Amino acid sequence: MDTISSIRGPLGLMALFAILVLGACVDERVVFEERPLFDDPPAGAQGFVGYSDAEAKRTVCGACHVSQQARWSETAHADAWATLADSPNPRAFCEACHTVSERGNPVEGDAGWTATGNPRYYDVQCEACHGPGLDHVTVPDAPGSQPLATIGLGAAADQACADCHSGVHRPFAEEWAASSHGDMNPFPQGRPECQSCHEGKGALRAWGVKSIFSPQDQAELQAITCAVCHDPHDGRHDGQLRFALDAADLEQNLCMKCHNQRGEPDLGSITGGQFRGPHAPEGPLLLGTAGWHPPNLEFRPGEILGTHGSEANPRMCAGCHVTDFEMQDPETGDFVFRSTGHTFEAIPCVDDDGLPTGEADCGLTDRSFRSCTDGCHGSEAAARSALIVAEGRINDLAEDIGEMLDQIPDDQFGDPDRFTSADGSLFNMQLAQMPGSAAHNPFLIEALLRASMRQLEADYGEFVSIPETVSLERRLTPH
Numbered sequence: 001m002d003t004i005s006s007i008r009g010p011l012g013l014m015a016l017f018a019i020l021v022l023g024a025c026v027d028e029r030v031v032f033e034e035r036p037l038f039d040d041p042p043a044g045a046q047g048f049v050g051y052s053d054a055e056a057k058r059t060v061c062g063a064c065h066v067s068q069q070a071r072w073s074e075t076a077h078a079d080a081w082a083t084l085a086d087s088p089n090p091r092a093f094c095e096a097c098h099t100v101s102e103r104g105n106p107v108e109g110d111a112g113w114t115a116t117g118n119p120r121y122y123d124v125q126c127e128a129c130h131g132p133g134l135d136h137v138t139v140p141d142a143p144g145s146q147p148l149a150t151i152g153l154g155a156a157a158d159q160a161c162a163d164c165h166s167g168v169h170r171p172f173a174e175e176w177a178a179s180s181h182g183d184m185n186p187f188p189q190g191r192p193e194c195q196s197c198h199e200g201k202g203a204l205r206a207w208g209v210k211s212i213f214s215p216q217d218q219a220e221l222q223a224i225t226c227a228v229c230h231d232p233h234d235g236r237h238d239g240q241l242r243f244a245l246d247a248a249d250l251e252q253n254l255c256m257k258c259h260n261q262r263g264e265p266d267l268g269s270i271t272g273g274q275f276r277g278p279h280a281p282e283g284p285l286l287l288g289t290a291g292w293h294p295p296n297l298e299f300r301p302g303e304i305l306g307t308h309g310s311e312a313n314p315r316m317c318a319g320c321h322v323t324d325f326e327m328q329d330p331e332t333g334d335f336v337f338r339s340t341g342h343t344f345e346a347i348p349c350v351d352d353d354g355l356p357t358g359e360a361d362c363g364l365t366d367r368s369f370r371s372c373t374d375g376c377h378g379s380e381a382a383a384r385s386a387l388i389v390a391e392g393r394i395n396d397l398a399e400d401i402g403e404m405l406d407q408i409p410d411d412q413f414g415d416p417d418r419f420t421s422a423d424g425s426l427f428n429m430q431l432a433q434m435p436g437s438a439a440h441n442p443f444l445i446e447a448l449l450r451a452s453m454r455q456l457e458a459d460y461g462e463f464v465s466i467p468e469t470v471s472l473e474r475r476l477t478p479h
Helices: 011-026 066-072 076-085 092-097 124-128 134-138 172-177 192-198 201-208 215-219 280-286 318-322 380-406 421-433 442-459 472-476
Strands: 051-053 266-271 274-276 325-329 334-341
Touching: 076 092, 092 380, 134 318, 201 215, 274 421, 380 442, 421 442, 442 472
Parallel strands: none
Antiparallel strands: 266 274, 325 334
């Protein structure tokens, strides 16, 4: 007889219940063991706590700042030590920039890795930029204990990111300091509407980046520094950029986030008796949507593209303006110069040896067209010739349309109640005269100017006609 059969009936069921209950009773005890959240930093580390688990790349800071830890783990900073170890010729003097140390933060003297040589300081962790975290993790809510990183680079561009991203083999900071991005124009202080592109904190706010800035950052205007374009916590885009370079979209392309302020006539404002002219229109120009499009223009918006705005140039603006290359001595092969592209000059002025001079007003024959030869133009000479021809044609057309506009009555410009073809043609002429327009999209500029001439003649034939210097082909052919 089986067990179930032998315990049938009320008493049997009670006996079964008792057996099950007694069988389930075991002597279990839960033991809680208190242990520190992290190991105390070694002597001399100056308060840097580093990794709690170096092999898993878990930072002490990441125990609370979970999302930042997760995103940071996908960046190049998280592999900085391995990058150095795997390089062809790792040197001891490189280690301070591939670890948590005194580089990149306000600490002075040996600290973290340089003071202890402890693997807990491998890689460029949170504290490399934010500074020592011991006080904050010990008493998180203590006043002044929160380590705040700065987005500033200092007057000499030798702080924060520049503490490591500088030097003859990686002159990012030096080139940036010589660029327009590194020039802190004081005018945005009095014009808050301009700060979204001309001031570092303003740009980040405009892009929806919610950051707590250091007291120094809050007190001073900041230029467009490294941390504006690059995200120290995020590796989704190449170079840890905040937005992509290859996006043919005015809102998603990093450069076009700002180089897209007034590519079309602004009908809401008038200055000096005319509608405002173009301002930072490079993005719309590249994508073929800029300018006033006369009714007779035989193209759809975005249809007129040069190579620079097409799939042949996948990095878009950066394809010309951010070029990274090294120069060697042609006889010895020794290193001479490295460009990181962070002057953002597409065709910089150079000396007879091809080295940048830092000047801005040299002629086209004294400029390097090296950036143009990476997949687009067959040689520097070919690129230079193409620009000379394009600028010549566009300058001639701009001069011709200027003569027409001079003959049109003043009351045809700047009327807030109507926008005339005179207003639109003036905008297109100004667009054509902006530096770089002949390179950004010569086909669009030329088409706009020709269509503007035809529209002016149609609307103001009693005052103007297309100048005789303009050939019949140029008068009638839209492209």
